[in-house]
Amino acid sequence: MIDFDLTQNDRKILDTVRREALVARTYARHYDEHEHEFPPDTLPEAKDFPDTWSLFAGRTDQDTSMGVISLLMLMGQTWGDYSVRMRRNKGGLGNAALRAAxxxxxxxxxxxxxxxxxxxxxxxxxxxxxxxxxxxxxxxxxxxxxxxxxxxxxxxxxxxxxxxxxxxxxxxxxxxxxxxxxxxxxxxxxxxxxxxxxxxxxxxxxxxxxxxxxxxxxxxxxxxxxxxxSGGFRGVMKTFNMTRPGVAAIGLGMAEAALDFTREELEKAGVEIQYGPGIHGQSAVAQKLLRLEAQFEAAKLTTLHAAWLGDQRKPNNDEASICKAKAGAAVREITQGCIELLGPMGISRDHLLEKWFRDVRITDIYEGTGQIQRLILARSILGYSSKDLK
Amino acid sequence: MISFGPTEEQELVRETLRDFAQKEIRPLARECDETAQVPDAVLDAAWSLGLTATQIPETYGGAGEARSPVTNVLALEELAWGDAALALAILSPSSFALPILDMGTEEQKKTYLPLFTGERFHAASLALCEPSPTFDALDLRTTAEPKGDRFLLSGRKCFVVLGDRASHFLVVARASGREGFAGMDAFIVPRDAKGLEIGGTEKNLGLRGLPTSSLVLDRVEVPAASRLGGDAGIDARRLVASSRVGLAAAMLGLSRAVLEYAIPYAKDRIAFGEAIARRQTVAFWLADMRIEIDGIRWLAWQAASVLERGADATREAHLARGYAAEASMKVADDGLQVLGGHGFIREHPVELWYRAARSLGILEGTVAI
Missing domain, CATH: 2.40.110.10 (Butyryl-CoA Dehydrogenase, subunit A, domain 2)
Known part of the structure; x- marks a missing residue:
């Protein structure tokens, strides 16, 4: 059935990820400004938290499928910080290639x-x-x-x-x-x-x-x-169908952080943001924020959809490119727009918004640029080979 | 559990309606647009599919199947792929019947739901939009003033679907002294109510195949029993969300129609020695259209699923409608550009979709899911 509600088991996992992300965020600025220092494999606070993966015990097929919940976890982590994680994940992109081929x-x-x-x-x-x-x-x-x-x-x-x-x-x-x-x-x-x-x-x-x-x-x-x-090239291209939604999720976690921060600051400043009224019912600022939120939500859902197809063992080549292209554009628009909404506060290094603006920019470049994703998608919907559409 | 998988039953609904849209709706779209008329035959043919009646419980003469906003969104996408104007006409009885089913008193359900369980199409419509440049669903100018055990309704409505033949209207009005959703009430008003003036068919930019009327309510007196939900009133958030998600679904179907028309055109159209689809500029427009269509669909599904579980869908519906309005306009705009000059010619349907996209994006309350 079509459903978008998280189960209790899903929430338990994501709540834990959120607690960790809040700690990771306190280290975010330090490692941004000390580029050549490696964050430790485990942050000091981590020992007080349950291992997220241990929470997977007791999950059933009534819970959100593995690929989808993993992307939500990834988004939750990067909501805290892109690269400061409570526990460093073993494995990089090469491990995905190893698993695939x-x-x-x-x-x-x-x-x-x-x-x-x-x-x-x-x-x-x-x-x-x-x-x-x-x-x-x-x-x-x-x-x-x-x-x-x-x-x-x-x-x-x-x-x-x-x-x-x-x-x-x-x-x-x-x-x-x-x-x-x-x-x-x-x-x-x-x-x-x-x-x-x-x-x-x-x-x-x-x-x-x-x-x-x-x-x-x-x-x-x-x-x-x-x-x-077979083998080499195609084997590795297959890897991308799994990693592209992941890359989209990483960018979206940061974009969500930017949206949350912007909303909070605007509300503190007295800007009322409501979902009910149309364009005559609220300020241009509130409308802009909601527009960005819709972009975020659309990009997030295309990303989860690509992962869900993977979980169902259905082909997701098109959808992996769709979500990567959508998220790549959305996170740029969102972080650029949030800075516009907060003005000087948006560019101050006293806050993380300017960092998220810089961090998300890679989303539309690595693992295939937005243009490459469109090329792949266009060939597919047109039934064209790489020779037909260069 | 997050899942994008329709049930088998829902897949069947999609298939049936895809077929119906292709065979019965699409071939009529142009003529309906040119003549600003919708033939009774197509309304009756669609009626036999049971789009409204199946959701009405057996007690009231319906088929008693599950009331599913998600299924309705799937249905609307397919119908609107055929033609958005005809889709809204076909589903207009639902815009009256479903709010009564969801929020009506027992008495109201018993009185009005059986109207929609017969053999033939029965017209009745929701009346929410108002003819004001500053129209906002949450700031209605139509008022309901209590007078003893009756209400006096005053104001103006527009874009009332099939106003030329509707037996009843569900008029949304603001109770004096209350603002926003809390101030919204709906009243069942028969077509022959004293003080109700039904205007001629409106002339609109798009959706011309959908006859709509304006209403003028001059102290229309209705009994207290015609207030939807009785003393408890209505869940106005649900009413508004339901219409917004429905409009998003219509814009989804329309967008898909544009893309599916533009793709073969771009592959056939030769310029500078090769198909224009083989140029990245054109190919990337098509890719972007495909991306945006997915975005609209998942937002609409998400909002419908919130409605289906009975929760407040105000946020999800707002995001879905807002996104769909912008994205479908862009899809129709780019689709027209793919066809170039031919996109401007009424021989092709794209200019019709372009007008329809602009119209759907600003509507409110013309459909319910």
């Missing part, structure tokens, strides 16, 4: 490590098929050469999933993913980026210079090579 042996060997994902290069971003980083098989080892940039949590990670090409002339078909551990010979973390926002999450640049890794580190195993068009 790794062999059983690889899952065992690499599953407990935090794995970053290195796709982008100085010369290729959205056009990820244009990878220049190479992999050459030499006896029982792969030799990796090339540069990677914008590697999220690349400094903290224990290892990384790297995209490299076996044959540049083969385009996408030539691209494979490789598991590389920190400390591998010829693997250098070149530097850490200084960013507009999400500063507590490190972003690294890598250099691979004749970096030799065992043959078994090819993600998906040797079998992924002969099968044309």
């Amino acid at each position: 790794g062999t059983p042996e690889q899952q065992v060997k690499w599953g407990d490590l935090t794995l970053a994902m290195a796709i982008t290069e100085p010369g290729c971003g959205s056009d990820s098929a244009g990878v220049q980083c190479t992999a050459v098989l030499d006896g029982d080892e792969w030799v990796i050469n090339g540069e990677k940039i914008f590697v999220t949590t690349g400094c903290r990670a224990d290892g990384v999933v790297v995209w490299a090409t076996l044959d540049k002339s083969a385009g996408r078909a030539g691209i494979k993913s490789f598991l590389i551990e920190k400390g591998a010979p010829g693997f250098v973390v070149a530097h850490k980026e200084k960013k507009l926002g999400i500063r507590a999450d490190d972003t690294a640049a890598y250099v691979f210079q004749n970096c030799r890794i065992p043959r078994g580190n090819l993600l998906g195993g040797d079998e992924s090579i002969p099968r044309e068009g």
Whole structure:
């Protein structure tokens, strides 16, 4: 049945997330201003809280499905702060790729490590098929050469999933993913980026210079090579259907924080905000806030819908792009609009609104820009290939 | 539990109405718009689907199926995909009957609900909108003044659906001295009430296929028993929310119609040697239309589900209606642009949808779910 109400079990989990988020928020400014300091794996206050995952015991199929509740949790966490979490989640984007495409042996060997994902290069971003980083098989080892940039949590990670090409002339078909551990010979973390926002999450640049890794580190195993068009590229694109709603949720948690803060401050200042009246019944300021709230709600629901489809084991390629594109645009509009509504207070670093404005901006860029999402979606609804619509 | 899955029964309703909209509604849309008339045949054909009657309990002669605002939203999307004007005409009896079902006294239910359980379409409408540039549902100018065991209704109403043939009107008026939702009351007024003047069919920008009338109420005297809900009055929040969600659902159906028309057009239309859909500018408009349509749908579903569980849906309905008004206008606007000059020509339905989108976005109280 169609329902949007949370169950008691759902609420119990989200209430706990909210309590933690309120603590995380007290650290938000510090790690924003100390970009190169890592927040601890566990904040001191965390030991007083129950582990959120322990609350999953006793859930039934009458409760909200796993993918959906996980996104609501993620939103709840980033409502506190993007990257200060009470307990750092094990696993980065590379772990999602490992789960999607790794062999059983690889899952065992690499599953407990935090794995970053290195796709982008100085010369290729959205056009990820244009990878220049190479992999050459030499006896029982792969030799990796090339540069990677914008590697999220690349400094903290224990290892990384790297995209490299076996044959540049083969385009996408030539691209494979490789598991590389920190400390591998010829693997250098070149530097850490200084960013507009999400500063507590490190972003690294890598250099691979004749970096030799065992043959078994090819993600998906040797079998992924002969099968044309399978494995590597498609395997990783599949990952995005799971991570795009997650990225949308991360941005939306911060946008919700901005909306909540703005509403509270406006109400303190005597602005009345009601849902009943039409445009003649309340101020332009109140109407603007409600408009932004509607944008938030629409983006949130498209995001939950994409996750819900995943939970039902239904295809969600279109919906993953829809929510990412919608949220990417909505969080920008919301945070920009909130600053407009609060004026000088909105840009003061005494408050977090200006930080949320900076933090959310990446939402429409990483994991595929809004334009890439529209391209994917447009091809799908038009029945076009990537050749038909470039 | 958060779930986006319609029940099997609801899927069946969607399929049936999608089929009905395609075969019975869409082919009539242009002619109805040009002639500003709705044929009785289509109203009767839709009536046989039981859209209003199935929700009326057996005690009052109905089929006694679940009263489901969510199902009504699903139905409205499909009907409005066919044509929004005809969809609102087809569902106008619900705008009168459902508030009585939800909030009426036993006496009122017994008297009026059986009107809607017969074989043929029975017209009756909610009268909420008023002809004022500063119209606001929460600040009505139509007043209800108590006079002994009667009420005197005075004011003006507009955009009353099928006012030319409605047997009764549910006139929403403000009780003196009370503001906002608390001040809103609804009165059952028969068409022949003394002091009620029903104007001719209004001439509107859009939804021309939907005959609407204005009402002038000059100290119309009605018995206290015609006050909806009796002494308890009504849950005005529910009444207003129900109409707003319904309008959002109509705008949803309309938006989907635009996109589904623009896609094949953009693939067929050749310019500079290739289909215009192969240009990112056009392709991205279509993608954006698809994104916004999902946004409208989930907001409408969410608001309907709040109504369905009997909670206050004022917030969700406001967000759904506001979002739908803006997004559907944008969808119709971009859809027209995809067709270029052809979008401006009445040979194509897009200009009709463009006018309808502008009209739906400003309405209030023309439908109930």
